[in-house]
Amino acid sequence: MNLGAALSQPIPGISPDVYGEADFHAIAEIVYAGSGNVLPKGKAMLVYSRIAPLVRESGCGTFGNYVALIRRDPEQQARAVAALTTNHTFFYREAHHFDFFDQEVRPSIVKKLAAGRPARLWSAGCSSGEETWSLVMALLGADKSEGARIARGDIRVLATDLAPHALTKAKAAQYEAKDLQPMPSDFVRHWTQTEGNTTAIGEVARSLVRFRSLNLLHDWPMHGKFDAIFCRNVMIYFDNETKERLVARFADMLFPGSHLFIGHSERVTGPAARVLEPVGPTIYRKRMS
Template sequence: MTPKVFERMSRYVYEQVGIKLTPAKRIMLEARLQKRLRTLGFDSYEQYAEYLFTARGQQEELQQFIDVVTTNTTEFFREGRHFELLAQKVLPRWRSQFGTSRAMQIWSAGCSFGMEPYTLAMVLADFAERNSGFVFSVLATDISARALQHAQRGIYDEERVESIPESFRKRFLLRSRERARKLVRIAPEIRHLVTFQRLNFMEDFSFRTPMDVIFCRNVIIYFDKPTQERLFSRFCESLRPGGYLFIGHSESLTGMSLPLEAQAPTVYRKV
């Protein structure tokens, strides 16, 4: 891939989804696009770029291109301290304030293949079993249509669920009848608690009901600083006063003017 083609693609990625691809990412982009070149029968990245920027390419290939560019790295109970804090502090505090008057609204922003929202649903379902009348909903969004399709199926390799506590595995997972396939599926009662939607952070978004909790972890690191601050401001607009924002441990709000108060490392409450 020539520097000229990479610059054209990286500029387009930034305009479309806000992700900044530095020159150091050129080899990564080449590797990820190789399968698309073979599928479409192109001999060079130049041919692919010319196709991508046609009207037909925009209609037929744009989503495939975005799926290739966006990174989908995730696991169940990733950064487990967040889920401990959610179960031990956030949920009891919310219940003492709202009781059974309304449902708790939680948003997993950048949900990838679904591990994070299903983890949230398990933690919340466990809390609901011990607290009669507690009702909640989980919204999970991602820009990648491919990731969302995988998430909605809720089927994972056995090795991917080893990080789920054993008691949760027994209650919330179903093993494949074909044992040799070594697959598990999220139980229907958990899958039905999560609503998946495609969302591009660069487009306008809003919710009829403010969120009580937003998990947006290890997503913002792919954006430049001005875009990060704009997005965090939008998240704050979508968060009710007193609501919580969880970010990734590699991310920081330092230097940003936001109506948030630190509660723990990478955990904030809207003031």
């Protein structure tokens, strides 16, 4: 069946006739194997619109030739996989997570840092950085001198994603000023600078974050454990088996008593449910034993 012919707006230079059902299935299989993201049949048109520009750029001419290319070329395959990620995100998404963080997690981090001990946070699947910067500002808080004291401690925030285009935006740390409207105004005042319509994340906040490219399905290079992990609206695109494997790995990376925050429509199931107890809506704490 020719899927592309059903398109109202074909991509210039790539005739819809060169996109068939077999091409969609082959791409969906490659994306699943490469990233865990499941592309149901309803996404066939999305696959066409995101991949056709890459087919054109590669000079392959047809989706069939392009599928053969991404099967043999890991770099091209990574580009295809990244192009099919969903990167939708926004500042202070699921505000109740940041309220919980402020009341239940931040105080113990502040104590650790004051005692000269390290603290580590992870924004896993950070997309273009809105989650990471929301978390960093929640950590620094509404009191500028306390935030500066926190930033002088041994605190690091790791932020990872597999999509290079999203990481580039996250690292640039510049957003339209209106995007930060959901944030508490003191956070924005202390930890960002606005000029015209652009808000830049300030130096103190930036100094705490390391952005890294990381596929959550692959090996993780980190050795130490985390005081909190945010992995929100990432697993929603995974099947159950992949989700359960991933949350079990997150549980291993948490200190006992530390927290995992997941997306509003996600929940912890499988073996990890024995070690991660729910302590709030989509918030889990690793049991002490």
